Amino acid sequence: MSTPSSLSPAVLHRLVQEGRAPRLLDVRTPGEFRTAHIPGSSNVPLHTLREHRAELVGHLDEDVVLVCRSGQRAKEAERALAEAGLPGLRVLDGGITGWEAAGAPVERGPERWDMERQVRLVAGSVVLVTGLAGIVVPGAHLVGTAIGAGLTFAALSNSCALGVLLSRLPYNRGPRTDIRTVTAELRSTR
Incomplete structure (x- = not known):
């Protein structure tokens, strides 16, 4: 399997500013997403994406950038979607952490601990x-x-495995993990 292509925060930010933004799928937990996310991104938690990847592929095109905290979960999501028949996906280099470090805009909600901190x-x-x-x-x-x-x-x-277990706790879950809600949002944003 090929290594996913990455996209730097600076290039993605420029595309967003020019109105040529790809579809952004944030694969972090709903709790992490609510804390901070890229404006216009859709939250499709990794466990939901894995479980329903065949359904999701029909709502996606090849112009998709996957986002997580640092890039690791996004790479896992890329592999899952590629296995389901959607090639050519890109991963945001450095994830939301890199995006914020580049000074790009972030929508903020209530502060929550990210998954890595919870695992530690x-x-x-x-x-x-x-x-x-x-x-x-x-x-x-x-x-x-x-x-x-x-x-x-x-x-x-x-x-x-500990991160997967923690992602299922009520603190990290939210209404957006329901596949019907996710697919409805994906249909409405294109």
């Missing part, structure tokens, strides 16, 4: 608590060891 909090807390509990409860430290093994696997496989 949960993993670190489990390791800390089980490490301390291991002083009193023999073997409790092995839970922390399992978390460490999971994080190592996540780095090596470039996936994160």
Whole structure:
């Protein structure tokens, strides 16, 4: 499979200013999207995109740029959509973080923690608590060891099971994950 093409924030910003903006699909969780997103982008969370990619392909053309926090989830979304028959997608280089760093406009909502920060909090807390509990409860430290093994696997496989689980919590979900709402929005924005 080919590597997804990337688009720099500066080039995308220029296209937006010239009125030639591609369709922007933000694959972060609804909570992350509500915190900050590129004006005019549509939120299609990665888990929704994966589950309903065949349905979504019919609502997309080849002029699509995928956006996430840093680019990793967008690359996963590109692979899923390419497998469903939509080639030629692009990924925003550096994601929303790169977009903001370039000084491009962002629509802001209530502040929420992004997924990476949530993963660090949960993993670190489990390791800390089980490490301390291991002083009193023999073997409790092995839970922390399992978390460490999971994080190592996540780095090596470039996936994160803990992130997937956290994305399903009410804090990170929202009404936009319903496939009917997503496809209706995609139809109305073109």
